[in-house]
Amino acid sequence: MTDFLTGLVSTDGFVLGTLVPFLFVLLVVVFIHELGHYLVGRWCGIGAKVFSVGFGPEILGFTDRRGTRWRLSAIPLGGYVKFVGDMNVASAPDPEADAALTPAERDVAFHRKSVARRAATVFAGPAANFLLAVVLFATIFAVFGRGVADPVVSEVRAGGVAEEAGLRPGDVFVSVDGRPVAQFSDIQRYVAVRAGQPIELVMRRGDALVDFTLVPERLEIEDRFGNKIEQGVIGVVNNRDSGGHRVQKYGIVESVGMAVAETWYIVERTGGYIGGVITGRENADQIGGPIRVAQVSGQVATLGFVALLNLAAILSVSIGLLNLLPVPVLDGGHLLFYLFEALRGRPMSEQAQEVGYRIGMMLILGLMVFATWNDITMLFDRS
Structure with missing residues (x-):
């Protein structure tokens, strides 16, 4: 029993050695992503009902003076901002809910804003991830070298x-x-x-x-x-x-320039890998899920805090890029719908959007299952 507890809470055990670094990296990246959505949404005059880090039941939270509920939820594998007028966390419109909105709520409802404002709010999440990566890389280069x-x-x-x-x-x-x-x-x-x-x-x-x-x-x-x-x-x-x-070590200006270049390098390499998987040039076994992120976080944490910051920057770029894929449910899918709306002069039909969301959800669930399978296979290969 003593050996079990030691392995659980020691600095190289599960809690401090793996779980804490994993939560630190993931929650910081997720929080900044959702904060990008929230801040630009506010700037565009859109009201937010919920700002959640994590999914599922609320662990703790508070409601601010604007009526936004800030939540830390039980499943720390993502997050969302639910804007006024959204049917769900995918920001799909709800005609019945729209009819029930008060005049004040209609003024700040997401789906009643212009295409440009909605697109800016959606793009702000991935953009915040790229900005976080630049800030982290620049800090590493300037402060730690x-x-x-x-x-x-x-x-x-x-x-x-x-x-x-x-x-x-x-x-x-x-x-x-x-x-x-x-x-x-x-x-x-x-x-x-x-x-x-x-x-x-x-x-x-x-x-x-x-x-x-x-x-x-x-x-x-x-x-x-x-x-x-x-x-x-x-x-x-x-x-x-x-x-x-x-x-x-580098000066501030040089560090920022290098940080931008480093961020772009990760974008190029990640994009090239995804393209290689699609064309068959690359093996898909490198696609990992939460298990692999947790494992790598624990491993990198043994190298020190700077290495963990570097991992957070890399993961931030990856999450930003993943969210820009043109898959409904993801930010890139929303942007694709807004592009069609801008070109056609009117939104896509509710039925078409619903079909798109269902297809997107199946693709994401399939990717999650595949990534988790890769993670489990990796663990067995190493055992």
């Missing part, structure tokens, strides 16, 4: 494509496909998503520049926690002895 390494080859792995192409230890990356390489991570990131695609390298060898063409191979990489991921590699290593490893 960023680990960097010179773009030098310390070691060439035997049998790798780099050895076959003729790269040698001491070679310095100058550019890849015409893009300048400033740090070793630049080449790692570029190669990781281009398995099977020819790339052009310019290397500095002594005083000369040498051109190489090679094709990254796809390999399964295992991180320090035993998590496995497939990515492109060329078989070169940068080590601490000759790689110029250091922690570099």
Whole structure:
């Protein structure tokens, strides 16, 4: 019994080691997403009935002077803002409820606002996620610094494509496909998503520049926690002895610029992965759900608070991008409906919207089941 309790509440146990980091990361990201909806909705003159972090029964909450109920709910896997006039948390209109609205409520009802105001309110959620990521990355770069390494080859792995192409230890990356390489991570990131695609390298060898063409191979990489991921590699290593490893801090302006670039990189890589899954170029086993997020949160928490902030930024971008998918029920689906409304000059029929919401709900539920299955499979593979 003592061993069980120790494993539950110790710093590397379930509660403090996994659950607390998971809730910290997820609830911060969800709160900022919903806060984006809420604040822009207020700016657009839309009233809010409920602001909830989590779903299901309310654990605690309060009602502010504007009549909005702020809630912390029992299931911490998302959240929502229910605006005046909404039938449900998906912001679907309810004709019967609309008829029952008071004149004051009709003035602030979501569905009675212009397409532009509704679209701005919906887009504000994902936008807030991207903004949160920029703020977190900029804070990390300015306050804590960023680990960097010179773009030098310390070691060439035997049998790798780099050895076959003729790269040698001491070679310095100058550019890849015409893009300048400033740090070793630049080449790692570029190669990781281009398995099977020819790339052009310019290397500095002594005083000369040498051109190489090679094709990254796809390999399964295992991180320090035993998590496995497939990515492109060329078989070169940068080590601490000759790689110029250091922690570099940046000014505020430079940190913000780097944070924007880092956020965009995650958008590109996530979007590229989703596109690869759709076209069959990528395996879908990397799609994870709450179990994997919880596990990764616990693992990253062992590396320190900065690593957890970095994970929160990455997850914030991913959630923002996911919500922009053109699937009814998600923010992107609402924006798609508003685009049709703007082009047609009138909303889509209630029947068409209802069908769209049902299809969207089935797609989301299917994705959740698939992601959870991947999570469970991963746990069994590691056991």
